[in-house]
Amino acid sequence: MLYSGLFLWAQLFHYMNIKITIWLNLATLFLSLYSVSFATNAAENAAENVTGPNFPEHLLRDAGKNALWKNKEWLNLLHYKGDGDSYLSQVDDPRFFNAPKGKTNPQSELIASLKSFYSTDLSEPNNHPQCRFIARLHWLQKQLPDSLTQLPTVNCPQYNDWRKQVPGHKASLIFPAYHLNSPSSMFGHTLLRIDPADDAANSSWLSMAVNFGANIQASDNSIAFAIKGLAGGYSGTFIVTPYFKKIKEYNREENRDIWEYPLNLTPAETEQMVQHLWELKDINFDYYFFDENCSYRLLELLEVARSSLNLTNQFGLSAIPIDTVRSIDQAGLVTGTLYRPSQATNINHLLKQLNDIQKDLVLRIASDTNLINSAEFKQIDPAKQSIMLDAAYRYLRFQQNDDGRTDANAKNSFSLLQAINKVPNFKSPEAGYSAHQKPEKGHLSKRLDIIAGNNRIKNKSTAEDANREYAQLQFRMSFHSLDDNIDGFLEGAQINIGSISARAYKDEVQLQQLDFIDIFSLSPRNAFFQPLSWRVYTGLEQQFINGREHLTGHVTGGAGVAYEPWSRGYFYALATTRFESNSQFSRALEPALGYSSGLLQHFSFGTTQLEFSGEAFLNNEIRQRVKFIHNFPLARNHSLQFLLNFQRQRNSHNNQTPSESHYETSDAQLSYRYFYH
Amino acid sequence: MKKITTGTLLLLASSSAFAVAPGGGGCGWGNALFEGQAGAAPHILAVTTNGTSGNNTFGMTSGTNGCSVSGKIGYSGKSMLASVMDEFSEDAAKGEGEALTAVSVAMGVQPEDRAKFAQLTHDNFNTLFPNQDVTAEQVYNSLQQVMKTDAQLSKYAI
Numbered sequence: 001m002l003y004s005g006l007f008l009w010a011q012l013f014h015y016m017n018i019k020i021t022i023w024l025n026l027a028t029l030f031l032s033l034y035s036v037s038f039a040t041n042a043a044e045n046a047a048e049n050v051t052g053p054n055f056p057e058h059l060l061r062d063a064g065k066n067a068l069w070k071n072k073e074w075l076n077l078l079h080y081k082g083d084g085d086s087y088l089s090q091v092d093d094p095r096f097f098n099a100p101k102g103k104t105n106p107q108s109e110l111i112a113s114l115k116s117f118y119s120t121d122l123s124e125p126n127n128h129p130q131c132r133f134i135a136r137l138h139w140l141q142k143q144l145p146d147s148l149t150q151l152p153t154v155n156c157p158q159y160n161d162w163r164k165q166v167p168g169h170k171a172s173l174i175f176p177a178y179h180l181n182s183p184s185s186m187f188g189h190t191l192l193r194i195d196p197a198d199d200a201a202n203s204s205w206l207s208m209a210v211n212f213g214a215n216i217q218a219s220d221n222s223i224a225f226a227i228k229g230l231a232g233g234y235s236g237t238f239i240v241t242p243y244f245k246k247i248k249e250y251n252r253e254e255n256r257d258i259w260e261y262p263l264n265l266t267p268a269e270t271e272q273m274v275q276h277l278w279e280l281k282d283i284n285f286d287y288y289f290f291d292e293n294c295s296y297r298l299l300e301l302l303e304v305a306r307s308s309l310n311l312t313n314q315f316g317l318s319a320i321p322i323d324t325v326r327s328i329d330q331a332g333l334v335t336g337t338l339y340r341p342s343q344a345t346n347i348n349h350l351l352k353q354l355n356d357i358q359k360d361l362v363l364r365i366a367s368d369t370n371l372i373n374s375a376e377f378k379q380i381d382p383a384k385q386s387i388m389l390d391a392a393y394r395y396l397r398f399q400q401n402d403d404g405r406t407d408a409n410a411k412n413s414f415s416l417l418q419a420i421n422k423v424p425n426f427k428s429p430e431a432g433y434s435a436h437q438k439p440e441k442g443h444l445s446k447r448l449d450i451i452a453g454n455n456r457i458k459n460k461s462t463a464e465d466a467n468r469e470y471a472q473l474q475f476r477m478s479f480h481s482l483d484d485n486i487d488g489f490l491e492g493a494q495i496n497i498g499s500i501s502a503r504a505y506k507d508e509v510q511l512q513q514l515d516f517i518d519i520f521s522l523s524p525r526n527a528f529f530q531p532l533s534w535r536v537y538t539g540l541e542q543q544f545i546n547g548r549e550h551l552t553g554h555v556t557g558g559a560g561v562a563y564e565p566w567s568r569g570y571f572y573a574l575a576t577t578r579f580e581s582n583s584q585f586s587r588a589l590e591p592a593l594g595y596s597s598g599l600l601q602h603f604s605f606g607t608t609q610l611e612f613s614g615e616a617f618l619n620n621e622i623r624q625r626v627k628f629i630h631n632f633p634l635a636r637n638h639s640l641q642f643l644l645n646f647q648r649q650r651n652s653h654n655n656q657t658p659s660e661s662h663y664e665t666s667d668a669q670l671s672y673r674y675f676y677h
Numbered sequence: 678m679k680k681i682t683t684g685t686l687l688l689l690a691s692s693s694a695f696a697v698a699p700g701g702g703g704c705g706w707g708n709a710l711f712e713g714q715a716g717a718a719p720h721i722l723a724v725t726t727n728g729t730s731g732n733n734t735f736g737m738t739s740g741t742n743g744c745s746v747s748g749k750i751g752y753s754g755k756s757m758l759a760s761v762m763d764e765f766s767e768d769a770a771k772g773e774g775e776a777l778t779a780v781s782v783a784m785g786v787q788p789e790d791r792a793k794f795a796q797l798t799h800d801n802f803n804t805l806f807p808n809q810d811v812t813a814e815q816v817y818n819s820l821q822q823v824m825k826t827d828a829q830l831s832k833y834a835i
Contacts, residue, residue: 162735203775203778203779203782204775205761205775205778205779206757206779206782206783238735239735240735242760244760244775244776244779245760248761281735282735393767397711397763400711405709405711405712409711410709410710410711410809410810411809413711413809414710414711414806414808414809417766417767417770417802417806418770418803420770420771421769421770421771421799421803425772426770426771426772428771
């Protein structure tokens with residue numbers, strides 16, 4: 001009773017919430033329409049009145065002679081997408097355009113821009129078009145050196161100040177890698193870093209990071225982010241922050257490794273990009289999680305830097321960050337790889353060099369630094385002592401991420417720093433990387449499987465035994481499964497979005513599976529780290545009920561623990577819950593409790609997974625299964641997979657068969673998997 | 678009643694924060710060592726920091742870390758030190774690292790003198806960091822004193 005009451009309330013609340021959101025959206029729509037029309041009027045008036053006395057009559061003729069507005073550099077500077085006849089700018093902010101029809105008309109925008117540069121209204125110089133559209137101005141000056149002359153002199157104090165902090169001589173692409181336990185970061189992220197000329201002698205810590213992201217409300221959680229991010233509703237802007245803040249954020253707070261790819265942009269190309277970046281200050285773009293995201297906008301910036309690049313047109317439906325890194329690499333822009341391991345990676349790297357007794361002592365030192373003076377510690381080899389001190393210190397810093405500053409943590413951290421300071425020539429090297437870890441070398445994000453299989457059904461009540469062969473085709477939009485080729489990916493991190501498969505038996509073809517989302521976060525626990533492992537997946541799938549397969553909708557989730565008892569072997573156990581909807585059950589949504597437990601092992605020659613799972617429904621339907629998978633990588637984007645699945649189910653109470661039924665089904669499959677972009 | 682108490686507490690808390698933060702509210706100078714990353718770990722339902730939530734900056738002088746930089750371009754040595762004090766303390770203890778370099782660059786230390794700067798902070802770790810509650814402001818003042826007594830680095834001391 002209480003349960004159904006709660007459910008009703010939840011439904012009601014949900015319904016109200018949707019209504020409110022719709023009204024809010026409508027209100028925002030009207031408001032934005034109003035502000036667009038207001039702004040266009042303003043721009044229209046401005047365009048008419050701006051032309052100063054010096055405006056050269058032949059300027060527009062010269063611009064027209066070369067049809068400058070069809071130049072790719074102009075189209076890139078205004079973020080136009082189009083086919084030559086019709087254009088649409090990706091910028092969703094009227095302040096970015098000088099012409100009323102600027103968003104759709106490159107020609108009128110070019111003419112309006114030329115006129116606006118001659119405006120004699122110098123009351124607020126920072127707002128003068130010469131200061132706001134600095135890359136446009138410089139580009140047009142280069143194209144029209146003889147006619148774009150006699151411009152009024154305008155000083156741009158804000159821009160000049162800004163450029164002292166963002167000098168812009170060269171650039172690096174930055175890829176903070178996957179973050180397992182936060183679904184919205186599971187695809188990774190990209191940003192750009194603008195470096196001054198002499199950063200090798202200085203420090204990239206002081207370089208500027210250029211980041212495009214959604215303007216998220218502090219109250220949004222990742223579910224709201226996912227919904228709004230997919231359906232639209234966020235706006236996105238560029239922000240520029242010192243790079244050390246990004247290092248702290250990703251390496252230390254989120255424990256994500258950072259990969260840095262220096263680019264071969266020339267100083268002139270970098271300069272054009274930085275000037276354009278200024279034009280994008282506070283300018284709003286629509287933000288979509290899959291396509292118009294952080295990575296896509298960076299590609300646009302790179303196309304502004306070098307117009308011969310064709311990066312954005314490679315990404316239609318989705319721009320997965322690592323795929324954009326690969327295109328930038330393939331375009332010949334990347335000159336090297338630098339790696340910044342996260343705090344957690346470094347701690348693990350240090351711990352690997354210690355034996356179990358030493359690891360145990362590290363933990364005890366972290367909570368009682370007096371042990372540094374004990375005989376137990378002092379008898380250890382000095383090189384190992386350094387590693388232990390460093391591991392204990394870093395572990396305390398890691399812990400503070402969760403707990404905040406406590407007196408004990410601060411006191412112990414400080415004692416460890418004092419001890420480290422006393423060690424002559426303290427050495428405790430950070431983690432490096434091996435070639436197979438490079439994320440851009442991993443398999444591509446889309447996958448096509450061609451499967452041949454055999455399905456056997458035994459009716460235990462009647463001793464019937466049927467055998468059927470089938471062919472199956474499966475497509476996955478993105479991104480990585482636990483049993484996919486592991487090179488370049490985080491072990492234990494599965495995120496699949498949009499997976500569909502069709503199966504053809506001799507006499508029928510059926511939709512076998514349609515997964516909307518499938519996340520499995522498998523994080524091993526040990527004495528130092530105690531993360532939760534969890535899984536969520538939802539979609540449609542065939543389930544064997546009452547003697548045949550039925551298409552079934554479901555939401556399944558679970559949480560539990562994982563351990564890594566030996567290298568690259570993960571043992572896991574999850575308690576699960578499932579809500580299922582199909583034609584055979586009397587309830588619209590049948591709940592179940594279950595478990596999922598198994599072993600995942602990565603070998604040099606592939607990946608093996610053995611999993612036991614099962615669930616018991618409220619209506620007494622019970623399922624148990626054993627699954628064995630082995631994946632043989634053939635090459636980076638090709639693999640062969642072998643799968644065995646055995647399932648047993650009993651149904652005792654449901655609307656179709658009042659008597660008990662008992663079936664065993666087994667599947668054997670061999671699939672060829674092809675990864676592509 | 679309850680509301681009034683909370684309000685008063687908040688007021689007291691913020692005024693005491695101002696008392697130790699000469700750069701203004703939210704500035705890191707009054708922060709004690711190891712306050713830089715309190716409880717920042719993301720949890721499962723947290724929105725990714727891939728987004729741009731928080732204070733919107735465009736790399737402008739003002740608003741870099743809430744500290745006034747008194748018209749200077751970029752990070753002064755003092756505001757840089759306040760921003761990376763935790764990392765700086767670790768590098769000073771070890772005698773090397775990027776936080777050391779970043780602070781020395783922000784203080785205007787030339788490349789040929791940076792090894793000496795690292796050496797000096799390492800040798801004077803106990804002076805710079807007398808205890809775990811030391812503030813960035815105190816560390817900065819001690820650093821100035823230590824540099825003044827060094828023949829090679831005194832020219833960078835203010």
